[in-house]
Amino acid sequence: MSTPGSELWRLDAARTRSISAENPTGAPGAGARATDGTGAHAARLLGPGWKVSPSIHLAAGETATLADISGPGVLRHCWLTTDRSALGLITLRMYWDAEPQPAIELPLGDFFCNGWDELALVRSEMVVVAPAGGLNSYWPMPFRAHARITLHNGGARAVPVYYQFTYTEQDVPADAGYLHALRRTGTPLGAPAVHTILDTVPGPGRYVGTYLAIRPGAPGWWGEGELKFYLDGDTTHPTLCGTGTEDYFGGAWNFDLDGAYRTYSTPYLGLHQVLPSDEIYRPQQRFGMYRWHIRDPICYQRELRVTMQALGWHDDGTYLPLENADIATTALWYQGPVRGIRA
Known part of the structure; x- marks a missing residue:
């Protein structure tokens, strides 16, 4: 488009x-x-x-x-x-x-x-x-x-x-292409702590947006997980791999500034919701964020799969898989007329 x-x-x-x-x-x-x-x-x-x-x-x-x-x-x-x-x-x-x-x-x-x-x-x-x-x-x-x-x-x-x-x-x-939107949930996520945003869909197509609603289910920082885009035959390893959840949504350093989360909403990405807004690193806090791939569409020819890791921190500084996280994502993409694509 x-x-x-x-x-x-x-x-x-x-x-x-x-x-x-x-x-x-x-x-x-x-x-x-x-x-x-x-x-x-x-x-x-x-x-x-x-x-x-x-x-x-x-x-x-x-x-x-x-x-x-x-x-x-x-x-x-x-x-x-x-x-x-x-x-x-x-x-x-x-x-x-x-x-x-x-x-x-x-x-x-x-x-x-x-x-x-x-x-x-x-x-x-x-x-x-x-x-x-x-x-x-x-x-x-x-x-x-x-x-x-x-x-x-x-x-x-x-x-x-x-x-x-x-x-x-x-x-x-x-x-x-026709616009598609698909919501997928993991409540709780379970093991392994990997959420599939979009299972394999056929191309050609363009992936244009992600909305994430997450409750981490564990104290501390919760956004170390990478978002991965498997394009056109990728199997174990993706072609596109980010560096962390807050990075994919345009933020940095845990969304934390002076000991508080700072919400933002911009034309193409945002952390627009933190509930409750006056707490930080609480296991039952809820977050909403979005990213629109308008200036940077993710283009594929044969197929696409999208996943997200849910990772926090152990006290010893190692990653903590967030198996108790509640996650709901909405994926948006354009593709040709193909029947039978559901969650």
């Missing part, structure tokens, strides 16, 4: 469309025509066109299709908001073209770097989480014939869902 913003100068045949509760089909001139909806009472003195249908109610156990789009096109911006306490109970699924399985299937919060039960703000190029729970994705998502987006409420009560998906109707290049 192109670098964000690189297409803004093009005056081609693309047309912008947007799907929301105010225009469920995205059809031209079809917005703000509702005569009933969640805002009908508030708009009763104003009439049609005045925010009559800004949202939907998603009942417990219900699956709602938020968007059903004919292609070709590119999804450009996804915005949602809902009950912040339900982010881990709502499943987001996205389907491209004729694939029967979703290319994206994970809890709503994890797609937006919010895997814990407290909201974390994110100020990155591809994902923005704004006060007080505005969830934004700028990942470009091309599709050729069809795109479908659903939400499933796995909780015990109904939640409101406000949403808007903006896309362009346009031709899609022959070499464009």
Whole structure:
């Protein structure tokens, strides 16, 4: 895919469309025509066109299709908001073209770097989480014939869902890949203390992002483990190997400055969540961090596998495998249409 913003100068045949509760089909001139909806009472003195249908109610156990789009096109911006306490109970699924399985299937919060039960703000190029729970994705998502987006409420009560998906109707290049997202967990991690972020997926493709939520399960520093990318036939040893968890996410020296963790959120990487924020080196602390490989995509031709070691320190200065760690990762990558890739 192109670098964000690189297409803004093009005056081609693309047309912008947007799907929301105010225009469920995205059809031209079809917005703000509702005569009933969640805002009908508030708009009763104003009439049609005045925010009559800004949202939907998603009942417990219900699956709602938020968007059903004919292609070709590119999804450009996804915005949602809902009950912040339900982010881990709502499943987001996205389907491209004729694939029967979703290319994206994970809890709503994890797609937006919010895997814990407290909201974390994110100020990155591809994902923005704004006060007080505005969830934004700028990942470009091309599709050729069809795109479908659903939400499933796995909780015990109904939640409101406000949403808007903006896309362009346009031709899609022959070499464009489909965005995939996969969440994997290790709770607890067990032995060996190696977490598989992405099992072997076929190429050609580009790996573009990692979100990590971790609870180390042991006192002391927890981020000595390397992230490893096995490309195109690598077996025992990877082609790409980092120097430590905090290094991969752009930090250094244990994220520790003057005896405290310091959070940061930048366009391409961040340690955006530390819970609780006023402690350090505690076994039950929780952390959230992300890295987007936009300027430095990891390109492969035949296959890719991604792993992460979980390592802390023994008192004698040797590495401590964190077998009791709780880890959840979300991997994002682009690839061609291949069926059957799941966790």
